[in-house]
Amino acid sequence: MNNWEVQIECLKGEFHLQVELSGGSRPLALIGANGSGKSTILRGVLGLENPEHAFVRVGERILHDSKASLCVPVEERNLAYLPQGLGLFPHMNVAENILFADRSNTLTLSELVDGEYSTTVENLKIKSLLHRRPEELSAGECQKVALARVMIQKPQMILLDEPASALDILARREVRKVLSEQLSDLGIPSILVTHDFRDVRDLVADIAYLKAGKVEKAGSADDFPGGESDEFLVEFFAQP
Amino acid sequence: MKSEEGRKSLGAARLAWILGVPLFLILLLPGFALVLSAGLSKVWAAFLDPAFLQAAVLSLTSSTVAMVLILLSGTPLAWWLARSPSRFSRGVELILDLPIILPPAVVGIGLLQAFGRSGIIGDLLAAVGLNLPFSFMAVVLAQVVIAAPFFLRSATVAFRNADRDLEDVAKTLGHSPVRIFFQVVLPLCRRGLLAGALLAWARALGEFGATLLFAGNMPGVTQTLPLAIFSTLERDVHLAIAMSLLLLALALLLLASLRRFEKTPAGGHR
Numbered sequence: 001m002n003n004w005e006v007q008i009e010c011l012k013g014e015f016h017l018q019v020e021l022s023g024g025s026r027p028l029a030l031i032g033a034n035g036s037g038k039s040t041i042l043r044g045v046l047g048l049e050n051p052e053h054a055f056v057r058v059g060e061r062i063l064h065d066s067k068a069s070l071c072v073p074v075e076e077r078n079l080a081y082l083p084q085g086l087g088l089f090p091h092m093n094v095a096e097n098i099l100f101a102d103r104s105n106t107l108t109l110s111e112l113v114d115g116e117y118s119t120t121v122e123n124l125k126i127k128s129l130l131h132r133r134p135e136e137l138s139a140g141e142c143q144k145v146a147l148a149r150v151m152i153q154k155p156q157m158i159l160l161d162e163p164a165s166a167l168d169i170l171a172r173r174e175v176r177k178v179l180s181e182q183l184s185d186l187g188i189p190s191i192l193v194t195h196d197f198r199d200v201r202d203l204v205a206d207i208a209y210l211k212a213g214k215v216e217k218a219g220s221a222d223d224f225p226g227g228e229s230d231e232f233l234v235e236f237f238a239q240p
Numbered sequence: 241m242k243s244e245e246g247r248k249s250l251g252a253a254r255l256a257w258i259l260g261v262p263l264f265l266i267l268l269l270p271g272f273a274l275v276l277s278a279g280l281s282k283v284w285a286a287f288l289d290p291a292f293l294q295a296a297v298l299s300l301t302s303s304t305v306a307m308v309l310i311l312l313s314g315t316p317l318a319w320w321l322a323r324s325p326s327r328f329s330r331g332v333e334l335i336l337d338l339p340i341i342l343p344p345a346v347v348g349i350g351l352l353q354a355f356g357r358s359g360i361i362g363d364l365l366a367a368v369g370l371n372l373p374f375s376f377m378a379v380v381l382a383q384v385v386i387a388a389p390f391f392l393r394s395a396t397v398a399f400r401n402a403d404r405d406l407e408d409v410a411k412t413l414g415h416s417p418v419r420i421f422f423q424v425v426l427p428l429c430r431r432g433l434l435a436g437a438l439l440a441w442a443r444a445l446g447e448f449g450a451t452l453l454f455a456g457n458m459p460g461v462t463q464t465l466p467l468a469i470f471s472t473l474e475r476d477v478h479l480a481i482a483m484s485l486l487l488l489a490l491a492l493l494l495l496a497s498l499r500r501f502e503k504t505p506a507g508g509h510r
Contacts, residue, residue, distance in 0.1 A: 046408070046412055048408050048411070048412075074408075074411040074412060075411055075412075075414045075415065075416070076414065077412070078414065079412055080412060081408060081409050081412040083405040083408065083409065084405065085405065087405055087406055087408075087409035089406060089410075089424060089427075089428075090428070091427040091428060091430075100410075100413060100415075100423075101413050103413065103414040103415070149413075153413060153414075155412075
């Protein structure tokens with residue numbers, strides 16, 4: 001049985017999105033031109049948008065089944081979302097950002113440093129950053145903080161929407177390094193929207209190629225660059 | 241090439257400054273003239289004048305009450321204006337700007353026609369024992385109507401520009417809408433809200449026209465500082481000038497303190 005499955009159908013004017021995706025523990029990279037529906041899928045899974053038809057199952061839990069009129073609200077889905085810029089709150093310092101993932105609002109800074117999560121803080125090497133603000137951090141450090149927050153949240157799935165796309169190439173490399181080191185250790189399934197082949201390569205992700213609201217091709221990275229005629233795919237895999 | 245362009249834009253900046261000087265002087269001169277023409281002894285006399293003290297207290301209390309009303313009800317209203325996609329909210333936004341472009345005297349007459357004894361809800365208010373015109377609450381109401389649009393505008397823009405991704409993240413972390421509003425949205429929009437509040441408060445302190453028509457000019461009841469200055473002008477010009485200077489100082493103090501408050505890093509600097 002797959003770890004998760006997602007079926008989404010939605011109509012936005014002329015645009016018709018209809019996809020079925022599923023996956024195991026390996027990350028799935030959603031690639032495709034702008035407007036092919038990548039972000040809409042992520043937002044549908046997260047529950048931030050309400051598609052006409054949807055079936056979302058993560059682990060054993062069904063989050064959305066429009067046939068059974070079941071739709072778990074965003075707040076109760078327990079999925080992690082890392083949007084562009086990673087979604088760190090600029091008015092909170094690193095510790096406050098991380099502790100904000102604790103719904104019950106009972107976790108304290110000292111527990112974060114010495115208690116159950118001390119290894120998380122230690123492994124990510126963010127102990128010295130706890131009192132800084134996100135704007136004072138490098139891109140890689142921001143990524144670490146975002147992952148620390150994910151670890152407190154203990155989500156059932158992580159959804160990343162081009163988290164590093166606004167960064168320059170060196171910062172992007174830094175973020176990619178942190179992600180590839182940590183994401184597999186977490187063992188939480190993830191979906192990543194990306195425009196960068198190196199993300200797919202370094203995260204050893206499966207790929208789903210979207211074109212005009214449909215999954216044009218899906219498989220592991222090895223299945224892909226063979227004799228493509230599709231212009232987007234040729235260009236995507238031609239990236240160094 | 242680069243330095244030549246730099247020089248060119250420097251020339252443009254100089255020209256713009258020269259063209260701007262007349263307006264700058266016109267804006268600056270009244271304040272300057274007040275400082276020059278008021279003798280120090282007169283300022284002290286004005287400060288001790290019971291009419292001034294009474295009016296100053298009234299101005300501060302009424303504008304504080306007005307600000308509390310504006311912030312409590314205006315913040316949610318601005319949030320709704322920023323987030324509602326309906327055409328109805330666009331229409332409401334347009335109407336709410338009206339007091340900005342209307343002469344305050346017209347607003348005062350409007351207030352009388354609405355809340356006055358013969359106004360459209362005057363009977364209703366009288367039935368519950370409320371007689372608003374020419375009372376302290378009338379002063380507050382006039383200030384609210386005149387000042388609120390300045391806060392609403394600024395707050396609406398702030399809410400509209402807030403990063404929605406961050407709100408979405410807070411939702412996925414499982415937080416309630418109320419907690420998200422107070423812990424994420426409000427702090428993110430802090431600067432815009434503060435700037436709007438400052439502008440509205442300054443406008444409320446300076447309110448004259450609508451207050452005069454709706455609340456009258458009764459010392460100790462409805463006579464705010466601007467009205468007190470207007471009345472004093474008839475009996476003692478120099479005292480009025482000194483009072484004006486004190487109002488100017490009060491406005492500057494307000495401006496400076498809020499500016500400083502805005503810059504404190506504890507509340508988040510960006």
